[in-house]
Amino acid sequence: GEADGQKIALVGKSAGNAFFEIAAASFKETVEAEGGEVEVVYPEAATADAQIKVLDNLISQDFDAICISANDVNALQAKLEEAMDEGIKVSSFDSAPNADSRQVFVNQAGTVAVGQALLDAVLDIAGGEGQWAILSATSQAANQNAWIDAMKTIMESDEKYSKLDLVEVAYGDDEPQKSTDQTTALLEKYPDLKVICAPTTVGIAAAAKYLQDEKSTCKLTGLGLPSEMVEYTGADDEHSCPYFYLWDMQGLGKLSAYATISLVKGDITGALDETFTAGDLGEYTITEADDGGTEIVLGQPLEFNSDNIEEMAKLY
Amino acid sequence: MAGKSGRSINNVPENPVKHMIFSWEGIMVLLFVLVNIFCAWFSEFYNLKSVLRQMPVYLAEIFLMLPMAYILVLGEIDISVGSIVCLSATISCLVSNTGLPFILVILISLLVGTACGAVNGFILTRFQELPPMIVTLATQIIFRGIAEIVLGEGGSVSLTNSDGFKAIGGKVGRVPYILFLVLILAVVAALILGKSTFGRRVYAIGTNRLTAYYSGIHVQKIRMLIYTLMGTFCGLCALFMVSSSYGANTTTGNGFEMDAIAMAVFGGISSTGGKGNLAGGIISAFIIVCLRVGLGQQNLHPQVILLILGLLLICAVALPNVVGEIKKALKVKKNA
Amino acid sequence: MKQKSTLKKITGSREFLLAVILILLFAIVTAISPSFLKPKSLMDMLKNNAVTMVMALGMLCVMLVGGIDISIMSTLALSGMSIGMLLKYGHITSTILAFVIALAIGLACGFLVGLVISRASVPPIIATMGFMYVFRALGYLVSNNGEWAGAAALGSFKNFATSSVLGINAVVWVIILCYVVFFFFMKWTRTGRKIYAVGSNPSAAEVSGINVKNIKLMVYMIMGVLAGLGGALQVSVYASAMPDMQQGGEMDVIAACVIGGVSMSGGRGTVLGALLGSLILATIAKALPLVGIGALWQNTIKGVLILVVVMVNVILQRIADRNALKGREM
Amino acid sequence: MSEYVLELKGITKIFPGVKALNNVQFQLKPGEVHALMGENGAGKSTFIKVITGVHKAEEGEMFLNGQKVDFKGPKDAQAAGIAAVYQHPTSYPHLTVAENIFMGHEIIVHKMIQWKKMNEEANKLLGQLNADFDATAEMGTLSVAQQQMVEIAKALSTNAKIVILDEPTAALTKRESEELYRIVDHLREEGVSIIFISHRFEDMYRLASRVTVFRDSQYIGTYNVDEITNADLIKAMVGREIKDLFPKPEVQLGEEMLRVEGLSRVGYFKNVSFDVHAGEIIGLTGLVGAGRTEVVESICGITTPDEGKVYLEGQEIHIKQPSDAMKKGIILLPEDRQKEGLIMSWGLGRNVTLSTISQYAKKGFNNEPKERELAKQLLEEVDTKAVDIFQPASSLSGGNQQKVVVAKALSQEMKVVIMDEPTKGVDVGAKAEIYAIMGDLAKKGYAIVLISSEMPEILGMSDRIVVMCNGRKTGELNKDEATQERILELAMEKGQTSKEAGRS
């Protein structure tokens, strides 16, 4: 296949993340189908320090490429540059290290596109006006912060969102307990709250459970895993989440795999406007990313609602 | 001069060489060799070059193990060290970004660490009733919390000018500077703990604090000093952490306290106070570093690595105890 | 005369001082956010802190014998993840069975920990640090390297946390039950008192014929069982099982006990203290987002509050001791 | 029925490195009080622990009422009706007195502990002992002597047929000892057999009908108390003759060394003043809990007094912590040698040099050869029974541990030596040696404060006697005006005596 003889390392943010597992599995499958070899490596903890140790380790072995989902934007620069100096190709997906420390980034969905989709969902669920709040992961989570910023910018730029009132951005640290505490606090502080938007998998599940158990009139949307959300998804009063979004995780794994393979083969170098074929996903073009580097955008976020949730939950 | 009843008391120590070979440190040296043979056997990439390459990040944690050993010998514990590293790293990055001379950046990093350590020491000596674990747990949350506040949203800072940090992360040939520094400090720390009057007093406090106090030892002064120094070493560790990531974030130094404690404990420095010595701690630290590098090169799941380390830790402490029991039983039999 | 002395005894006790601190906390939070004191809000607080509250009882026993257990949240993850996976793949469906399995796994973990500590005399913090890694790793293995068991996979099991009896949530009942049982166990049974005896003076306990090793083994088994229960509660309350759940949560449990006046060197501590300690922590956790403190500041303030609570407690205790001395006639 | 309730034959007990008991024997007749005596480290306590099953003997057999028994642990002994009060208090400091008394045999109904009943029973027992504290008090807040009383109450509570008391009077003063004698008499009348260990001859003469002597882990003999002379008994115990037990030298008093004026500490003692001159030995005595220990601890900076002044050689001094006191030449031998005096797991040598290591250190590093030499010298000077200076302090018998504490104090320059119960639990031979050391020190011109609860010691060694009662100084007696009666009178002055009367 395309990837004959290639040895690729896939570095996750931390072990035990169901969300990442799906992409990793599809990445591995794709590369192996093309005749390559993949080591999925996790750091001990979801920190940049731990990823540095992993990278150190990988550089000592003769990998052709490293594809990483970074725990910190800047902290890995020194190591990733070292890797590139040693001739190892560096791609990234899901969460990008800065522009200098990667050759290409596979973005699950454009930041603005995600922000737009989430904000429209909030507008729709709130019925055009009213209070809403965001329940994010940690205050330092780069992806979440980018989406939240995107939502805020869009909200200011368009008149149709003017009746929406973002009362608070709360952080549940991706822990069920803390997310629940934050959700209850939001409801107690803002009795008229109409919508909570939780752009993080743990947060959305915890909030969905709480709102549903309480039969709250406050509804929920955000980004989540279908398999975690089946019970809570539905347009009626019984369910707390009318619909939510996520991207095609398998697609993300697959696209990242093809991008990395192409990088190793030299079909692409990560420069702007290069194109490559990602198997049955079709042709992709490298575009400019917000941080000044380049990226490949997978596509639009997928909407999950009562119609497709059962089906999708089987996939991820 | 013998006593009135003519009894004479022997004061000739047993042969130190023989003592050393059968001691825990002797076993540790053997283990170190075994671990290296084992790693080289299983990994084609495990060699001096790769170990030296990968070492610096781990070495920074050995800085923490040294004062932690003192604290453990005192019979206490400090779980705030990871957070102090985080705060020092954060501040030193921010200061460095203002364009201050690098020597000042170093000083400030050490100073921030020292100040945090002093806060721990101050609370612990003023409120002696409080167990160190709970105080340092609270300060652990506070110090990292302050770093979070300083870093603001985004939670990370990167160096705009990394020259200074690049310099301290440099190498002589293949050997990183940090290795020299670690070894020098380790030898100094081990000598002070093992051979100086200060060290003897630390052991005294850790074994029986009341007797130490009655014997005129400045128990609180010594505790204060050690906790403060722990902070200083955190500042040092922070500098080298920054030199490997050219920045700092809210997770910098996460879990370092456990790593430092594990290294010391594996080396025979018991957390119950008054036991073990730094020679063991240092060898064990290098064993753990080699093992981690070696196991890491197998690309094992991190949890499996932790599982192996966890089991090793338990066995390392359990084994001598079990052997000791057996030895004791044998000795009684021999006398009978 | 007699009444006066009992009154004095109550006001002089640690628990009384803690209760005062708790009431003070309640008053402040309610003043800022009146909704805090609503019964429903308080129930929510209990339910959301059930895991810590229940496990504080086990930690109480462990700390009473002078030990500590930092492996508990790994045990929790292992037992919770195990039943999560069993339910997900349909091996079991019964809620009771799930609870029994979780408790059994917890017991087995506790047994292992206790064995190493009591028989091989490994210092508790080291042994449990080792097992913290080991059990957590096993939890990951059970989860097939990081699968989650979500709400849909848990079937009727998750309904346990939403069902209520006599208008009180089942999880809250579990808390009440545990506390009542332990209150009696620790105060009124011989075994309970043996725990105190061993913690107070192990060599004396040995001489008076108490099997110190077995008592130590037992407390870690109790802790294990409660960690198993914690696992089941965690999975039920949040309707999801993840291998990394409650990582670092052991410190909250330890903090709850220490705040509650449980001595880390053994011998001193009561069930009431553990209750008050965990309630104080629960209140802090619930109140921080409620009183409108910026997200960035919440951790720092939590740390400061813990520090202040333990320091105030020490200061009050000192004042009480000094007053008692002043009252002594000479 | 056999002649003996308890008989042991050929008992040998070995600890790693020491043969603590070597083929010893013992017989206890029904209803007798049998004293067990011998030097420190003779193996008495070990022997007791073998009887109660705490230690397992390597060889030998034991018969209870003629039946061979083999106790697996203390529980078995308890069940067989043997109760013991061990030498070192085996109490639970965090639990109440009642619980301490009833630990292991709580009053249980329906598997529930009956607290009320237990407290009542405990108070009854304490009443018998004339104790001045309540059963609900926390054990840790009691003084050593009060704890000892609880231990005795504990032994009484099991209704044992054989009661063993290992140095029960070591921490007691005359008054409490009398109380204890009364209890022992009472027990004997009820047919209980008692084994009694003590280093005080008055105890033995007052109570025992027979005495067994151990020396150097060996059985020496059993004698009828009224058939053996004091001198013979001492010879049997120490293997040599002791001519003068209280070798108090006549010393010309020198300058005033230490003067305390109006020292007070809230809740502990109030307005205590006294002075000591060079070459003088001041006896500080009183009943248990009189606050003697607290006074000297305040002088030495262990605790801070609230009021009062301390003068050394006429200069007012301010001592904030023990090291200040040592620097100025005031040394305290603490009361509790295991908790305050020694590091039990350390070798003897290191213990001896602990407070003075820095004096011979080179540039902050230890000078170990010199330390070892000094330790050997000092330990031999006080005649410690030990093999080498590396053996842990915990492996010594109580009396020898005390000698190590004395050796430790001797390691430094001093002007004033304060000894808090220096001969607690020390055998006659060693006592004589400690007294001799005290005499030597006085001769060298040191000022000495001796706290003791033992009347003969106070009377025999002091130049002047300061008596305290309930936190206050109640009197000062010169050597020639001091008598047992005078001291006791002062020690139980006014309030104390009327309180006693009110209670009984």
Ligand SMILES: Nc1ncnc2c1ncn2[C@@H]1O[C@H](COP(=O)(O)OP(=O)(O)OP(=O)(O)O)[C@@H](O)[C@H]1O
């Ligand atoms: N647990 C132990 N381990 C080792 N040696 C011990 C132990 N207990 C006692 N010994 C040794 O056994 C010997 C007898 O000690 P024991 O305590 O029985 O003496 P004793 O007659 O009670 O003395 P004292 O009058 O000072 O109390 C001593 O040499 C002591 O050092």
Ligand SMILES: Nc1ncnc2c1ncn2[C@@H]1O[C@H](COP(=O)(O)OP(=O)(O)OP(=O)(O)O)[C@@H](O)[C@H]1O
């Ligand atoms: N830890 C403590 N807590 C409360 N009170 C105490 C404590 N220690 C001692 N006391 C009290 O202080 C008073 C004096 O102490 P102490 O018993 O040490 O005096 P003492 O005259 O030296 O008696 P002795 O040395 O014979 O035991 C007593 O009333 C005692 O009960």
Ligand SMILES: [Mg+2]
């Ligand atoms: Mg004895």
Ligand SMILES: [Mg+2]
């Ligand atoms: Mg005293």
